Amino acid sequence: MAGRLYLLPAGLGDSPWQATLPAQARDIACRIDYFIVENAKTARAELKRLEYPRPLREVETAEIPRDPTAADWLRLLQPVLAGRDAALMSEAGCPAVADPGAGLVRAAHGQEIRVVPLVGPSAVLLALMASGLNGQSFAFHGYLPIPETERRERITVLEQQSRRERRTQIFIETPYRNATLLDTLKEACQPATLLCVAAALTTAEEWIATRTIGQWRRAPAPAIARKPALFLLLAE
């Protein structure tokens, strides 16, 4: 009988596991010794954060290759098909959301392996909850294009679509570009459009504010440089 593929969320920062993971999810992680991960070194650090009870040399961590093929997914799932439970972990937050792990989950369904999602932190979801923007219709878009002209065009399209469909638009940025993205949003959006910036979620430095673009223009720049942040936009 095949094992199960658990989906194990990883912490978003240096908070203790008791802040971000239910005890039962952590118990399940502690019974598993086969982890499918993006990076073995950071995955082992995450297991330390979980106070994983066994020596880590007894743990197998298999890395997802760059540009994985169907054959790669099947190879990673072989131990599960042979009866061993596995956990898929991401670098931060929920696996298969905004990371390459979804292909593994889909391959598991193809093999009729039971997939069990565990509760844990998702920056996208925490930011949406905390934004106060529309939680009945929302879309996550990942990263915006980097070239300035394309980026502005994309922001304008997202803003227009948000107004038309009353939809919260969610996107992310690499931490060192946060301040620049906020400046572009302040210039490109309408004054009445609502913007939430949610940074360093679940950590001691957590910072969340929702304001109109007009209010953002008048407010002092927030200290979000180099902190993981999400941006949420709702045009009304």
Added chain:
Amino acid sequence: MAGRLYLLPAGLGDSPWQATLPAQARDIACRIDYFIVENAKTARAELKRLEYPRPLREVETAEIPRDPTAADWLRLLQPVLAGRDAALMSEAGCPAVADPGAGLVRAAHGQEIRVVPLVGPSAVLLALMASGLNGQSFAFHGYLPIPETERRERITVLEQQSRRERRTQIFIETPYRNATLLDTLKEACQPATLLCVAAALTTAEEWIATRTIGQWRRAPAPAIARKPALFLLLAE
């Protein structure tokens, strides 16, 4: 100094709180005695599930009125402005996602009250993780229209948009209509389109499958009647 507005996720079923809530989130809930809720009776049942340590008669539960106005939100936030911590709870899952609580969170930002989202279960997010569909671009649409013609048109539009933008489309249905919606999806979508059905998440009856529409047509009907379910669609 104002109190904080915590966003406290509620369980999705009858699982123990240790399966769905981190210990620190539960500790925070146990220190709070002012809860802003949709329904006082079910909120009190949820506090029992959390093994809330004090007699529930010492707890204040304020219900969000139907069609709340700005004045209603401000009234609900008065104790917080006066220095008391509060928690917003939904009927199931994360507050302010697919429920009416977002207005309260937005009003809290307007009063510069600190908003603190707590980690907990979200059926939308658990379903997305477990679907294996695209987690780098996704949209949540709530309920589809009920009249059959409008519903089919909407499904076709969502499928076309999914193909064009490689976006996972997520929607929900009231449990007693699950089987009918699945039948409509099987008829209305292309055979190669991927559909995930995720039912009774986090409970002993959890059931999740991702298949092509062609495969769904050939498979026996799943036992999802009267179970809370999400539907996720990806056209490729």
